C-alpha cells in the first residue's frame with residue numbers, strides 16, 4: 643500500500659549539513675514517527691539534525707536541541723509530539739518571521755521540515771518567501787488539507803472514535819437510548835462521516851451537507867417504536883454543539899438523548915500502523931526532497947504515492963473538500 647519514496651536518492655542528492663524539524667499547531671498521533679523518520683533519513687545522508695521545541699514559538703525563541711538516533715528511540719509508538727507543539731500568533735507578524743529566520747541562520751540550518759496543519763503550512767510558506775529552504779508535512783486529524791488523500795493522525799483519530807462509539811453502543815442498547823456523539827474536525831465533517839459509516843450510525847450531521855432535524859426526529863421516533871434498542875448520531879463540531887442539537891431533538895421526540903463529546907481524546911493515543919507508516923514515508927520523503935534541492939513544497943499521499951506540491955498552491959486552494967463518493971456511500975447505506 644505504502645512504499646518508499648523518491649528514486650535515485652543517493653545519486654542526485656545535494657549537500658546539506660544541518661536539517662531542522664518542528665511540530666506545530668494541534669498535535670496528532672504519528673508526529674513522533676515522522677520526526678523519527680526525518681532524523682534517521684537526515685543522519686543516513688550525513689546531515690546533523692536540530693529539533694525546535696514548541697513549534698514556531700520555540701523557533702522564534704531559539705529553543706532547540708540536537709537530535710540523534712538516541713533522541714528518537716522509543717517514541718514511535720507514542721502519541722503526541724515529544725518536541726511539543728504550539729499555536730504561534732507571532733508568525734503572522736513581520737517581526738516574528740524575521741526572528742524565526744534569524745534563529746535558523748544563527749544555527750546554520752540548511753533545510754527545515756514543518757509538521758502540522760493548515761496554519762503551520764502557512765508559517766512554512768512565509769519562511770519559504772523569506773528564503774528558507776522549507777518543506778511542509780500535513781498533520782491534522784481534520785483531514786482538511788488539500789493535495790493529500792490523508793493527513794497524518796486521521797487514521798488514529800478514526801480508530802479512537804470507532805472504539806468510543808462501539809463502547810457507547812453497548813450501553814445505549816442496554817437502555818434503548820439515542821446518543822449524539824460530537825467529533826472534532828473544525829469545519830470539516832470527514833471524521834464524523836467516516837465514523838458513521840464504520841460504526842453503522844443512523845445519521846451524520848456535517849457542515850458539508852444539509853440536514854433536516856424533523857426528518858431525523860421522525861426516524862428516531864420510528865426506530866424507538868419499532869423497538870430498536872439504540873440510535874447513534876455523529877455530530878461534526880462544525881455544525882454546532884451536540885448538546886444544543888440534543889435539546890432540539892428532545893423537544894421533538896419526547897424522550898431524552900445522551901451526548902458524548904469526544905474532544906481531545908481523538909487526537910491522542912498510540913498511532914495506528916497506517917499513521918506510523920505514513921509518518922515514516924512523509925519524514926523520509928521530505929528529507930530526500932530537501933536533499934534533491936526541493937523547497938517550498940508539501941509532501942502528500944496521492945493514490946498511494948508520495949507527491950510534492952508547491953505550498954502556495956496548497957494554501958491557495960482552500961480546505962480540502964469532502965469526497966463526494968464518501969457522501970454518496972453514506973447515503974446509500976442509509977445515513
Ligand code: F6P
Nearest residue numbers: 668759782783784826827828909
Ligand atoms: O485542527 C485540529 C483540531 O483538533 C480541531 O479538530 C479542533 O477544532 C481544534 O484543533 C482544537 O484546538 P485546540 O487544541 O487548540 O483546542
